[in-house]
Amino acid sequence: MTVEELLSKAKLRATHQRKVVLSLLIEKASPLSHSEISSMLTEPLDKVTLYRTLQTLKTYGIVHQVQGLDGVWRFCAHDPESKGCPGDHPHFLCLHCGKMICLTGQRLPRVEVPEGMTVEGKQFVVYGCCSECGPETEEK
Amino acid sequence: MTVEELLSKAKLRATHQRKVVLSLLIEKASPLSHSEISSMLTEPLDKVTLYRTLQTLKTYGIVHQVQGLDGVWRFCAHDPESKGCPGDHPHFLCLHCGKMICLTGQRLPRVEVPEGMTVEGKQFVVYGCCSECGPETEEK
DNA sequence: AAATTAAACGCAACCAGCTTGCATTTTAAA
DNA sequence: TTTAAAATGCAAGCTGGTTGCGTTTAATTT
Numbered sequence: 001m002t003v004e005e006l007l008s009k010a011k012l013r014a015t016h017q018r019k020v021v022l023s024l025l026i027e028k029a030s031p032l033s034h035s036e037i038s039s040m041l042t043e044p045l046d047k048v049t050l051y052r053t054l055q056t057l058k059t060y061g062i063v064h065q066v067q068g069l070d071g072v073w074r075f076c077a078h079d080p081e082s083k084g085c086p087g088d089h090p091h092f093l094c095l096h097c098g099k100m101i102c103l104t105g106q107r108l109p110r111v112e113v114p115e116g117m118t119v120e121g122k123q124f125v126v127y128g129c130c131s132e133c134g135p136e137t138e139e140k
Numbered sequence: 141m142t143v144e145e146l147l148s149k150a151k152l153r154a155t156h157q158r159k160v161v162l163s164l165l166i167e168k169a170s171p172l173s174h175s176e177i178s179s180m181l182t183e184p185l186d187k188v189t190l191y192r193t194l195q196t197l198k199t200y201g202i203v204h205q206v207q208g209l210d211g212v213w214r215f216c217a218h219d220p221e222s223k224g225c226p227g228d229h230p231h232f233l234c235l236h237c238g239k240m241i242c243l244t245g246q247r248l249p250r251v252e253v254p255e256g257m258t259v260e261g262k263q264f265v266v267y268g269c270c271s272e273c274g275p276e277t278e279e280k
Numbered sequence: 281a282a283a284t285t286a287a288a289c290g291c292a293a294c295c296a297g298c299t300t301g302c303a304t305t306t307t308a309a310a
Numbered sequence: 311t312t313t314a315a316a317a318t319g320c321a322a323g324c325t326g327g328t329t330g331c332g333t334t335t336a337a338t339t340t
Binding site: 153154155156173174175187188191210211212213 | 297299300
């Protein structure tokens, strides 16, 4: 499905900025932060627009978001054809290079909460050192 | 175990500020953010000192930390006698009042990561609406 | 194709969380 | 009591993220 189709299917205007951002997210296929996206774009994009664009894409279910241990949100486009809750998998965060990877294929476990509490969502971040950084580069 | 014993056991100086902060964390027994701690203290405490105090307590295994969906870290003292990985349980975050609760009694599941990656830790946040806020107060 | 209008964009300003550097104070041991 | 290391507190600064508002743009209507 093209970027234009994805946007029109969500009844969103296919603006230039949205197409650029969404294309990048689909191409990279791993959760990217605002700053990572900004630095990857060839043309400058206002940061407020980027925040709002990602927020919109999330609201319409085109991307899902997770945050790293740095508290920074990362956004990832997901296959609109695949069923199940978008982003319903653990995410791995490399503490050294900051890269995040979707651990698709594993579902988030069910959690029991005390009486009266309602669960709207969950987020599972596994952190450590990725294969590129390697355990030997680990400082401290 | 008293606050003084906890600190001396970790070979940490039992300063006034540390005793005050740690006492509060033990008393409240639920994960508190910097701002929550600040507002609960009767005497003013420099924010940098508070950050460093919590960091130190974490490093020495006296408290564990989790972050909410706001990216804000919350700190919780845990029973030093209990065995197992400190903080090795899911945390519930109320999106309405911001309160966080340790879901002790449930262990974090094992996660498979691709070859070459090493896991140093994990964090599981379940969010929704707590019993005090109630589903009916849910806005939006 | 031109006009229209609601949606989206971009700019300035702002806020919260968190960190760094450094001088001052305090703790605990000599 | 002295002393040296450790901890505190202050100023300043950084990043991520938000709000308000005037301008531009996309998509629809004429």
